[in-house]
Amino acid sequence: MTWILVLGLALLVLAVLVFALKVPRGAREAVASALLLGIAGYVTQGSPGLAGAPKEGREAISSDPTAMVEARAKVTNSGIPPNNRWVVIADGLARNGQFADAAEVLRGAVETNPKNAEAWLAMANALVAHAENTLTPASLYAYRRAIAADPDAPGPPFFLGLAYAQEGRLGEARALWADLVARAPEKAAWRAPLAAQLQRLDAAIAAQKRESVSVQGELPLP
Template sequence: MTWVLVIALALAVLMVLLFAFKIGPGPREAVAAAVLLGVAGYVTQGSPTLSGAPRQAAAPVASDPAALVEGRAKVTNSGIPTNNRWVVIADALARNGRYADAAEVLRGAINDDPHNADAWLALANALVAHADNRLTPPALLAYGRAIEAEPDAPGPRFFLGLAYAQEGRLVEARELWLDLVKSAPEDAPWRLPLARQLMRLDEALAGQSGESAAVQPPPPAS
């Protein structure tokens, strides 16, 4: 029945083109050839016996890859952007969502300077984003190396807390961010936004505590 419908549809299209649009004798052969070519293409490529299975588009690895790179430059006490050529190249790749390629490039930066905290942090962020915002063991190791390389830098602890929060590990995220806010310089531009984020985190934890208390059985009567 499918082939009958295809042929009938082709003939209907051909009749409309020839009579409704009053195509002259000259172009009729070209129009007929085009319609027959379409039918032939369906015959060779179509699979009418297969059931339809619409597929959903794959979710992006990160909602805003550029914001991930820009955030690393903002959450800093130095205010000096990196000038390491490997990190610059990796940032360009990460802005386009090419996190795996960025991670490969960042390994070159780390080989050049194993104490480059910005390279370790960029690598950790790229690994988390490439893993669909999951904190994998290699990413956790990279965050730890970034903290070791520059203990006073806020970036590694901020993004590690963010990775914890994305996984639902809110208590661990709160511990990191609370220490970060307490030790932040008064004039740090990221201090107030982080404090507000910490307040939202406290509200989420309070909500979880309320839900847990609600499901607890009542104490036995004395």
């Protein structure tokens, strides 16, 4: 009986998303697959007959798929969580590691509103995560569209700089972060942590230069 209720609830949620919230046609398969995956997980791991056993929550770590979603909510000047329904749905998918599905939902969002900077940024992050922290042409395009849609938003240059840093393109990362720190509001909660991160980046760049000079000094003369 429990499984029938779970399946009925999933179908009800899907109907609300499609008919009430008007999920774009291209994103419906992604949403449906997410619901089916949730049902499959409940069927294989759920134990409705057992008593609940609440456990103390643990801090998110960098390898957790939710970390990028939570970080995006912190690097902002608005202080208001995103309320765009496509971004909310995509964030739920991303938290479960379904980055390709999240990007597909967000594609529908930016097709509806090409100036939705939050959706472009969430899409870029999802594409980078889907590519195992690799900055692909598609994710770079999404970051640039996010910057163009809202030039004052700190999120797009921050995460693009992070993607550059992960690829070893430290100079490009520094240029973005230095400009971001320079124009950050004094009371912005993310300003001090970013300034500290910029100092660590400068130290890494200096270490690279010292290593390069050392290697050049060891090369034999022609």
